[in-house]
Amino acid sequence: MAASGRLNKELAEVGKDDKTSGVKAVAVTPGNLRELKGTILGPEGTCYEGGVFEIDITIPKQYPFEPPKMKFTTKIWHPNISSQTGAICLDILKDQWSPALTIKTALLSLQALMCSPEPGDPQDAEVAKMYLSDRKKFDSTAKFWTESYAQPVNEDDAITRVCEMGFDRDSAKAALEKHGWDESAAVNQLLGGL
Amino acid sequence: MESRKRQSDTAVIVPQQQRQQQQAMQFSNTTPSTRSRLRVRIKRFHGVAKWTWNAGSEDEVCGICQSPFEGVAPGAKYPGDECPVVFGKCGHAFHLQCVATWLNSQRTTCPYCRQEWEFGQSSDQRRVSEQNP
Numbered sequence: 001m002a003a004s005g006r007l008n009k010e011l012a013e014v015g016k017d018d019k020t021s022g023v024k025a026v027a028v029t030p031g032n033l034r035e036l037k038g039t040i041l042g043p044e045g046t047c048y049e050g051g052v053f054e055i056d057i058t059i060p061k062q063y064p065f066e067p068p069k070m071k072f073t074t075k076i077w078h079p080n081i082s083s084q085t086g087a088i089c090l091d092i093l094k095d096q097w098s099p100a101l102t103i104k105t106a107l108l109s110l111q112a113l114m115c116s117p118e119p120g121d122p123q124d125a126e127v128a129k130m131y132l133s134d135r136k137k138f139d140s141t142a143k144f145w146t147e148s149y150a151q152p153v154n155e156d157d158a159i160t161r162v163c164e165m166g167f168d169r170d171s172a173k174a175a176l177e178k179h180g181w182d183e184s185a186a187v188n189q190l191l192g193g194l
Numbered sequence: 195m196e197s198r199k200r201q202s203d204t205a206v207i208v209p210q211q212q213r214q215q216q217q218a219m220q221f222s223n224t225t226p227s228t229r230s231r232l233r234v235r236i237k238r239f240h241g242v243a244k245w246t247w248n249a250g251s252e253d254e255v256c257g258i259c260q261s262p263f264e265g266v267a268p269g270a271k272y273p274g275d276e277c278p279v280v281f282g283k284c285g286h287a288f289h290l291q292c293v294a295t296w297l298n299s300q301r302t303t304c305p306y307c308r309q310e311w312e313f314g315q316s317s318d319q320r321r322v323s324e325q326n327p
Binding site for chain 1: 292305306
C-alpha cells in the first residue's frame with residue numbers, strides 16, 4: 001500500500017515519453033500494480049535493432065527498498081541474459097539497487113545493457129563464450145534470435161487471421177490478448193470453448 | 195483619508211452608504227487617495243501562511259517515495275514536523291521516514307550518490323513565509 005502512490009506516478013511517468021525513450025511499462029491487469037509488463041525496443045545499431053522485447057516485472061512488497069524483479073519473456077541472445085529462462089544479470093537489479101532508481105530507469109539500464117554486454121559477468125556462459133571467442137557468430141545468432149522471437153505482432157492482422165477461421169472479432173481479440181497474441185493458443189482456447 | 199495597511203486588525207464600523215464606494219475602490223485596485231474622505235478599516239481578515247522545507251526548489255520530491263518534501267512519506271500521518279526532511283553529509287535530502295527505512299534494510303549508502311550515509315546538519319531547514327490575503 002505504501003508504495004502504490006509512487007507506483008502510480010511511475011507508470012504515468014514511463015508512459016509519457018515511451019515513443020522517444022523506447023521503453024514502457026503497463027499493468028498486466030488493470031488495478032494490479034504489482035505485475036507489470038515492460039517493453040524495450042531493441043537499440044539501434046545493435047543486433048537487437050527492430051526487435052520488441054517483453055519483460056515480466058514483479059514489484060515486491062518492499063519496493064522501492066527492494067529492486068523490482070525483472071525477467072525477459074522474449075527470447076534473447078545476450079551474455080547477461082539467460083537464453084533459457086530470460087533471467088537477467090544486472091547489478092542494479094540486485095545488490096546495487098537504490099530506491100532513487102525507478103522502473104523506467106531500470107528498463108533504460110536494460111536497454112543500455114543490450115547496447116554493451118558485459119561478458120565478464122555472464123548470466124549465460126555459453127552465450128558469453130561465443131561473444132568472446134567468435135564475435136561474428138554471436139552477432140548473427142543474436143540477429144537471428146531477434147528476427148525469430150522479437151518481432152512485433154501486428155494485432156489487427158492476428159485478429160483477422162483468427163477471424164478467418166470462423167470466430168467473431170470480439171472473442172478472437174479477447175483470446176489473443178489472453179494468450180499474449182499467440183495465435184495457436186488463442187485458437188485452441190476458442191475451439192475448446194465451443 | 196488615512197491610508198491603512200491591509201493587515202491592520204482594527205475593527206471598525208463602515209457606514210452603509212460608503213460601502214459600495216469602498217468596494218469599488220478595492221476592486222479597481224486603486225491606492226487609497228489621501229484626498230478621499232473615506233475611512234477604511236478592516237473588520238476581519240483571513241491570514242494565510244505557507245511553509246516549505248528548505249531543500250531545493252519547491253517542486254522537488256523525495257527521491258525515495260517521490261512525494262513532495264512538503265507531502266507525507268508512507269508511514270507518516272501528517273506533513274511537517276511529523277515527516278521531516280533530513281540531509282546527508284553528501285547534501286542529499288530525503289524524508290526522515292524514507293531514508294530510515296532504507297538504512298534499516300541493511301544498506302548504508304545514500305540512494306543518490308552511493309556514498310556512505312551520514313546524517314548532516316539539520317538545523318534551520320524550515321523557511322516560513324507569510325502571505326497576506
